[in-house]
Amino acid sequence: MAIDKSINILIVDDYKTMLRIIRNLLKQLDFNNVEEATDGAEALAKLRAGNFSLIISDWNMQPMSGLQLLQEVRADAKLKSIPFIMVTAESKAENVVAARQAGVSNYIVKPFNAETLKEKIEKVLGHG
């Protein structure tokens, strides 16, 4: 079964250029329903107000980091089953382990390529 390309995706990064890059790469993969947030708190508000099927988030953000956002999402009965991909420059083993323990679905290290993004999306949406 093919992936439903009409799903709502929330991308979270405090760096607007990175949001633009991810949005364009998602568009090339035919994902056109993409919303943006620039920190964890804004993302959480959008998630609670909307109907998202995938979260792609950076780690280093203030006032709420990507890890804190992940913890909030996993603690929220309505949001906890949404696949969560962390996209970050933090690439030490302890970062990956901390994210995994918090319930991350997959982890992409920056800089990344379009193929990696596609592969991880397919995997967390159950088609990998």
Place this chain on the structure above:
Amino acid sequence: MAEAFQRAAELDERLAALRARYPEAPVEVVAEIVQSILVTLHGDLSSREASLLHEVEELGQVIVNAKREIESLRVDEITDRQIPSATDELDAIVTHTAQATESILETCETLDDLASSLPQPYGAKLQEATTRIYEACSFQDITGQRINKVVQTLKRIEAKVAQIIATFGGEGEAPPLPESPPAAPEGDGLMNGPALPGAAMDQSDIDRLLASFD
């Protein structure tokens, strides 16, 4: 220290001269006279204590000289001009490369729109090229984070230098040191930014680590 040794040698010479001049005088008597002179010079101090006192005085002079040398180096220029100027330059690099990246992305988006109207295989080829450009543009995020780390380091050096000036120059209070970045994923989970090549895991290492949890 060298001066102390020189003085000890001079003392030996003088004692030898005294013995030659007054061969009848017992060594103990000469020592007693020397001890009496030292006590007169340094109050109740023994010769050993007087020697120590002298060395402490010498050390004090070394510190005074070091203070003068540090003052003459004009280290305040580092905190007043050089480091602020370096951080401004780095900020300008981030701003200009961000503007350039935005322009590149805008152009790429135009090419992407054009790609969908081109016959194959030209449309696919063009989109493939824009994908590579999008990927390459993520350098801006990484370099921005790296430069930010350098700026934070410069600010710490600036504060340390200011503390040295305040300690030796005695002019005003040193500014507080900026906080060190957290070293581990604790608290709010803010991290250290990109690691240098070879110092962290690549995507395949991360995939293997994640797979080990399944």
